[in-house]
Amino acid sequence: MIEIYIYDTTNISREEIEQMYKSISSEKLIKISNYKNEKDRICSAVGEFIALKVCSSKKNINLSELKISKGTYGKPFILGVKDYNYNISHSEKYVVCAISEIKLGVDIQKVVEISKDCYKLFLSDRELEQEYNIDKIIKLWAYKESYTKYLGMGLHLDFSKIHFKDDGYVHNRIANQHEKCFFFEHWVDSKYILVLTSKYKDDIKIKKYHESFKFQGIVINIKFLREWNYFDFHKDRWRWISWLALIPTFKNRFNGRIVHLKFFYGDETNGEQF
Incomplete structure (x- = not known):
């Protein structure tokens, strides 16, 4: 089972934000302090909070005992917790946190106009030969970022070297290999596209996260x-x-x-x- 939690930060209160900041790691606080946009700071913290809160509930572990570490290219994981993989993404008001026992990657993007010079940087040569509307171009970015996050490399991988085939295979020219993956896409609303990548097909449950971010217990x-x-x-x-x-x-x-x-x-x- 793959669970995808979606949270709309539009109506999050200042009290909830302050309480949430108190429950995440000092390393995360330092990292998000570098974001210039307050929305990005809030969304980044919300994503980590959801991952920790769900893990605490599923594994029956006190929230304060959970510690986050990172892989070689920065993909986060919770130390000492088996069969719990998660990935976070956010765009404007939406935060997405995908959770499963298997390795995965997720990305959400808002459809906005971008110049041809911009999308030429991440489309493959074969993709550039075709005509795409803006929805398709943004969707391709979401597919590629979801895939590279699944690999644990994120933006460290050149997106223009990745090409998707209709049969579910991904051609990674950097590693010179073909890999079959499971992809799932979902329009959160008319402007936001969500894409998930995992190794195997699995049942997917989409949940709107409504729980308060007020931290109970020791503050x-x-x-x-x-x-x-x-x-x-x-x-x-x-x-x-x-x-x-x-x-x-x-x-x-x-x-x-x-x-x-x-x-x-x-x-x-x-x-x-x-």
Whole structure:
């Protein structure tokens, strides 16, 4: 059984957002803080929260005990939990989380106009020989991203080297191989296309996620203390290129941020810190 959870973030409350942020990992918080768009920050957090919440319910494991790790190319998985695979995607207001015992990938895209110069970058040579309307072009992108996420490579794989055949086979020119996969597509509404990829055909159940994001039980509070740049420490290691630290543009462009966060239970003054 493959379960696909769909959540519309349109009416999510500020209280739910704050409670949800408290229940996801500090690594995830740091990552989503880099998103410029608040919608992207919220959707990214919602996807991880659903994956953890469903896992907690199915495996009877306390939510706070679940830890997320990543594969070589960044595909997430939950440490120490067998027969639980998930994949997340979001586009504008919708968040999708696909869950199964088998390996899978999922993508959702909103149909928007794009230029020919743009889609020439991800369509294969054979696909460029055909005429497509915008719905078909966006659908092809969703198929390709779903497939590469299924492989665990995501955007690290050149989409223009992937070609789909009518019999369900995928031609991957990079690996020079043909692979048969199961594909499922679903229009969430007239503007959003969802595509799922898995190795084998399985029953699919689509669920609208309605559960509140209010976190019950022990609430983990997070306080931002300070942020700095790696150039600010161990300047002796940079040697002759340390002068780059004097130029704000280079300092921000070529260097990651370090964030100091404080985690504590209950009241900040009297609560337990960790």
